[in-house]
Amino acid sequence: MAINDIFQAVLTFDEAKVKELTQAEVDAGSDIDSVLNDGLISAMDEVGAKFSAGELFVPEMLMAAQAMKGGLEILKPLLGSGATESKGTVVIGTVKGDLHDIGKNLVSMMMEGAGFNVVDLGVDVDAEKFVQAAKDNNAAVVALSALLTTTMPAMEATVNAIKEAGISAKTIIGGAPVTQAFADQINADGYSDDAPSAVELARKLMAA
Template sequence: MVLTKIREMVIEGEGEEAVALIKQAMQANISVRDIVSEGLIGAMNVVGPKMASGEMFVPEVLMCAEAMQEGLVYLKPFLKDGDVVSSGKFLIGTVKGDLHDIGKNLVAMMMESSGFEVFNIGIDQSTEAFLEAIEQHKPDIVGLSALLTTTMPAMRDTVNDIREKGIAVKIFVGGAPVSEEFAKEIGADAYCPDAAETVVLAKAMLA
């Protein structure tokens, strides 16, 4: 079936082939909603667990996510309200003083590929920038990333300020120096060791 082939091409990171198959599916009057949910998001639902189990590695996952994005870009003009059912809103950024973004961007891509509406506000983001973005986008979950031990205090400060404002949002934290213990200590809702686990935790928390 063509939807199965689309899923396979995305998993293999073959964006052009996936788009060609999407065109075939549309010519066969398969709905855009089914193409997205069963073909594209369906592929990432396979990729996520494979990454978590160590069967797939970051470069392969990035290729899959990029192939999925190619499919979405092609389908965008044909999407109608209701074709893509959002899993929730997810805002992510790297905290003040930290310029790392590869891990953050992978999380953003995986979340978007899994049906979340993602707002990636970039690197070196102050508490004020996070608060402004939360006010603007009204996310269900905020993800804070830190790759340096020296920027972990900024992560703590951002969590504290969000909590002090009484904003009803789940806070996820992750990055090389971050641990489950640190996440609990600063009052985050979840520690995310990798992109695949972030998707799993987010879906479970918003279920």
């Protein structure tokens, strides 16, 4: 019941309530996996479904992600202690020369909401930094964002650098000017056009 209240609080973008209810579950010794999966993650899945159905838009998705993050911050210390298993590591960043980060942050938050360990490298990230971070963190997925047509070549350079370094992580790309055709052209492993479908893509690639 209380876990369903967490789910509802995320869907009503009530960060204070999400934090309060999550803390109460932790204090009561509830199963952390259940708080995470049935409360926070399933709420973000619902948000993703509503976004795809055109019932919610980017501002609401950001608010829900922010609320979910409030709960996640409380669970994080417990998650790292082996109380529950991470679903894999995603290294994410906006490529070199590009400073746009709103979409990237949204993808990052949804990935966290889905239970992945997310290493966010920020903006203006060069290929070497992606390669190093993928190695250091044993990444399952490397996610690249670009909002400028002029920085799309940096995506190609990064995908190539990752493959040349022999890193097995799957590369996924996105951002307003990016398309599936471009992903195919540069041999990226996947493309998606919004944050919820980026989560689905990461899940699919990790399962493969």
